[in-house]
Amino acid sequence: MKKPNRTEELRAQIDENLKRVYQEALQEEIPDRFAALLEQLRQKDKKGSDQ
Template sequence: MTQAGADRKRESVIDENLKRVYEEALDEGIPDRFKDLLDQLKQQDAAKESK
């Protein structure tokens, strides 16, 4: 295998691994503590708007 062929193979493996990690991160979702924090912030905004 030539150097260029080896480089393309290495880049392909890196690309596949990055895509896999990205897809796994998307599947994780938002932790409950962040959802709770967002709810608290929404409630604060609603309270400010109603004044």
């Protein structure tokens, strides 16, 4: 059985850490400021499509 080399181990560790950080970021709520901006964009888009 082939023993993984140090580079492969580091890549796997980086991959795991990035996935964990990304998952944590997905769990965070959107700040109120951004939610308000998204709502403004939706309203603007809705008004534009009604014309």
